[in-house]
Amino acid sequence: MITAVELGLIYAVMALGVYLTFRILDFPDLTVDGSFTTGAATAAVLITNDVPVALALLAAFVVGCLAGLVTGLLHTKGRIDGLLAGILTMIALYSINLRIMGKANIPLLGQDTLFTWLADMGLARSIGSVVVLFLGVFVLKLVIDWFLHTDLGLALQATGDNEEMIRSYGVSTDRMKILGLMLSNGLVGLCGALLAMYQGFADISMGIGLILVGLASVIVGQAIFGQRTVFMATLAVIVGAVLYRIIIQLALNAGLNPNDMKLISALLVVLALLLPRFGFAKRLSLRSRHTTAEPVSQRTGAPTPADDAVAEGAAAYASAPKEAPRA
Numbered sequence: 001m002i003t004a005v006e007l008g009l010i011y012a013v014m015a016l017g018v019y020l021t022f023r024i025l026d027f028p029d030l031t032v033d034g035s036f037t038t039g040a041a042t043a044a045v046l047i048t049n050d051v052p053v054a055l056a057l058l059a060a061f062v063v064g065c066l067a068g069l070v071t072g073l074l075h076t077k078g079r080i081d082g083l084l085a086g087i088l089t090m091i092a093l094y095s096i097n098l099r100i101m102g103k104a105n106i107p108l109l110g111q112d113t114l115f116t117w118l119a120d121m122g123l124a125r126s127i128g129s130v131v132v133l134f135l136g137v138f139v140l141k142l143v144i145d146w147f148l149h150t151d152l153g154l155a156l157q158a159t160g161d162n163e164e165m166i167r168s169y170g171v172s173t174d175r176m177k178i179l180g181l182m183l184s185n186g187l188v189g190l191c192g193a194l195l196a197m198y199q200g201f202a203d204i205s206m207g208i209g210l211i212l213v214g215l216a217s218v219i220v221g222q223a224i225f226g227q228r229t230v231f232m233a234t235l236a237v238i239v240g241a242v243l244y245r246i247i248i249q250l251a252l253n254a255g256l257n258p259n260d261m262k263l264i265s266a267l268l269v270v271l272a273l274l275l276p277r278f279g280f281a282k283r284l285s286l287r288s289r290h291t292t293a294e295p296v297s298q299r300t301g302a303p304t305p306a307d308d309a310v311a312e313g314a315a316a317y318a319s320a321p322k323e324a325p326r327a
Contacts, residue, residue: 002125004249008242009133010194011213015221015241016144016234017187018214023222023233024148025160025180030086032188032214034093035067036207039189041097044106044202053113057193064189065182067093072178097204104204113197140187141234148230156180188214212265217241219272244268 014036021029039060046056067089074085098104115124123129147153158166159176167173188210196202221240227233244265251264 001246001249002127002130004245005130005242006125006133006198007195008245009130009137009238010191010198011217011245012137012238012241013140013194014188014191014210015214015217015237016141017184017191018211019218019234019237020144020180020184020187022215022218023160023227024157025177025184027160027177027180028083028086029068029071029181029184030083030211031067031071031089031093031181031185032086032211033207033209034090034097035064035185035188036192036195036210037097037202037204038067038093038100039064039192040196040202040206041100041106041192041204042189043193044108044196045100045102047108047111047113047197048106053197057190060193061186061190064192065186067189068181068183068185069178071185072174072181075181076174076177094204101202101204106202108197108200108202114194115198137238141238144234145230152179209262209265212262212269213241213244216244216265216269216272219269220244223272 014032018029018032021027042063043056043060046059047053051059070092071082071085071089074080074088075082078085080088115129118124118129118132121128123132148157155166155171156176156179159171159173159180163173166176192202192207195206199206217240218237219240220243221236221238222233224243225232225236225239227236247268248261248264252258252261256264
């Protein structure tokens with residue numbers, strides 16, 4: 001069970017990235033399957049060439065951002081449908097990942113990584129490693145929460161909520177989409193690097209079907225805990241990623257065939273999508289509407305206090321002394 005929790009916390013980094021596109025931007029980004037492997041491949045190559053772990057992680061984040069940039073440019077400047085733009089980038093990244101790795105698999109056995117350091121401290125595969133991973137992911141979550149409450153973050157949220165409204169304040173929605181895609185895939189690439197270190201190898205196929213894991217984490221967590229505020233929404237994503245791995249682990253321990261894991265994941269997402277319509281999840285959702293204001297990302301039709309905050313933040317962002325963005 002410790003392993004499942006550790007994996008859940010690692011995948012939570014990727015799930016936070018999926019949250020930025022799926023919930024904040026309302027953008028179906030399939031680049032994830034490719035950028036995850038790109039981050040893992042980049043980190044593995046650098047680590048095996050004696051590059052410090054911190055720089056390898058930073059490089060994984062940067063190459064993930066570049067993958068998101070390509071998808072964003074295809075969609076905004078090339079006017080290609082967002083779903084198709086993500087698929088095109090994902091397919092192209094398969095060949096690029098092979099170029100980076102030079103072969104289909106790069107072992108990291110005997111190399112110094114974050115998890116070998118935990119092992120040296122006697123924290124590997126224990127409550128200690130879970131605490132360390134949770135603290136790291138929680139700090140990352142707080143950084144994302146802070147960013148989403150800045151003027152730029154509010155403009156990003158408003159882009160996903162109402163493009164025409166935020167464009168009327170002089171904010172370039174194209175730039176906001178590109179920024180969101182870059183940050184999202186940067187986190188996905190970082191997660192790929194962490195998983196490669198945890199598993200002890202990077203593999204060309206490790207990102208296949210990963211978008212389903214991200215969606216399951218986001219949907220499961222928010223179906224149970226809701227998304228009344230940004231803080232709760234991102235916390236729900238982390239908890240959802242851990243719950244997802246635990247459910248998968250329990251299903252495998254129950255004797256289900258490992259080859260059925262993708263089927264289990266799909267059924268889990270379907271169940272999570274249906275949860276808000278039945279039982280306690282629906283009652284929690286109704287209760288939250290009476291007690292708290294809904295955030296911008298919930299796509300309500302009538303103006304709310306959160307909408308006013310976004311409008312004010314967008315106006316401040318648009319009036320800041322800088323080059324005026326194009327609509």
